[in-house]
Amino acid sequence: MRVVFSERAFIELLAETYEKISTETGGVFLGYYENETWYIVECLDPGPKSIFEVAYFEYDEKYVQHLINKVARIYKRNLSLLGLWHRHPGSFDVFSTTDDGTNSKYAQLAPQGAISALVNIDPKFRLTMYHVSNPLRYRKIQYEVNDAMFPRDILCLHNIDDYISFINNNDKEIFKRVNVKPSITFNEIISRVCKTIGEFSGEKYEGEILQAVKDEDYYDIISDVTFDDLEFLANDVRLNLNMQKEYNFICLLDKDDNEAKIYFSYIRSLKQCVFIYQNNCYKYRKGLIKDILSEPPKKAKGFLNNIRKFFIGEDESNE
Ligand SMILES: [Zn+2]
Numbered sequence: 236m237r238v239v240f241s242e243r244a245f246i247e248l249l250a251e252t253y254e255k256i257s258t259e260t261g262g263v264f265l266g267y268y269e270n271e272t273w274y275i276v277e278c279l280d281p282g283p284k285s286i287f288e289v290a291y292f293e294y295d296e297k298y299v300q301h302l303i304n305k306v307a308r309i310y311k312r313n314l315s316l317l318g319l320w321h322r323h324p325g326s327f328d329v330f331s332t333t334d335d336g337t338n339s340k341y342a343q344l345a346p347q348g349a350i351s352a353l354v355n356i357d358p359k360f361r362l363t364m365y366h367v368s369n370p371l372r373y374r375k376i377q378y379e380v381n382d383a384m385f386p387r388d389i390l391c392l393h394n395i396d397d398y399i400s401f402i403n404n405n406d407k408e409i410f411k412r413v414n415v416k417p418s419i420t421f422n423e424i425i426s427r428v429c430k431t432i433g434e435f436s437g438e439k440y441e442g443e444i445l446q447a448v449k450d451e452d453y454y455d456i457i458s459d460v461t462f463d464d465l466e467f468l469a470n471d472v473r474l475n476l477n478m479q480k481e482y483n484f485i486c487l488l489d490k491d492d493n494e495a496k497i498y499f500s501y502i503r504s505l506k507q508c509v510f511i512y513q514n515n516c517y518k519y520r521k522g523l524i525k526d527i528l529s530e531p532p533k534k535a536k537g538f539l540n541n542i543r544k545f546f547i548g549e550d551e552s553n554e
Pocket residue numbers: 289290291292321322323330331334
């Protein structure tokens with residue numbers, strides 16, 4: 236595994252470091268992962284509202300999302316958010332506990348993990364590049380700066396004539412967004428969860444499953460048991476979900492996809508929560524979705540391919 240910076244990206248990193256020479260700073264890497272190589276096309280600055288302290292690093296998420304979309308629009312190929320870099324004081328070139336949190340958040344969103352770099356000026360400029368895998372583990376990797384090593388299309392900008400024709404044809408389809416949030420859909424998540432845990436043959440509990448809504452504590456039980464996952468799906472995965480009543484069942488659905496819907500129920504005699512997805516029944520417990528998504532993906536080839544698209548999404552909001 237190796238990292239290749241475009242000259243532009245590396246100069247962006249140096250310029251940011253130079254500008255904030257007396258304070259901490261950092262940024263995000265935008266590019267492409269292919270054949271065990273991280274191609275860094277752009278290093279974007281972390282934004283005016285970012286906070287950099289020795290033990291704390293937070294970028295201005297709104298600003299970075301905005302900038303990423305602007306920059307990604309000039310490139311022909313989709314770019315992904317690969318990871319981040321920040322400066323550390325003195326010779327401190329390992330990650331703090333807070334950094335661990337940020338790094339693992341990035342790493343768990345793609346099968347190949349993420350990259351994270353530290354810059355030290357002790358007193359000369361020095362950059363240490365790490366690969367971050369999930370579960371959290373760091374490995375130092377080599378980096379080079381060389382445009383010639385990029386597969387040609389990765390650095391390719393949109394063609395002027397293409398763009399003029401997009402404008403003239405009022406074609407909005409090309410406005411691809413690179414999301415700080417992953418573009419994995421709720422449907423993909425649920426399919427993965429179902430595949431992992433396997434179906435529960437609950438025929439003999441069908442009565443209880445259908446009647447569960449009649450128990451007065453049904454809503455309490457379901458809200459309590461689903462809370463952690465809802466929080467995870469909304470805050471970490473950033474899905475746009477809705478929790479609503481359908482046939483009096485609590486139903487969790489993706490606002491953007493009517494097909495992606497699960498119904499929760501409870502089997503009192505087993506003290507077991509279940510959910511129904513596409514007419515099949517699955518056992519559910521607190522934090523189940525989070526736990527499964529946090530596991531490193533195994534051999535599921537199709538799914539791996541799907542989550543290669545992580546962070547790359549279509550523009551739904553039309554700025
Ligand atoms: Zn740090």
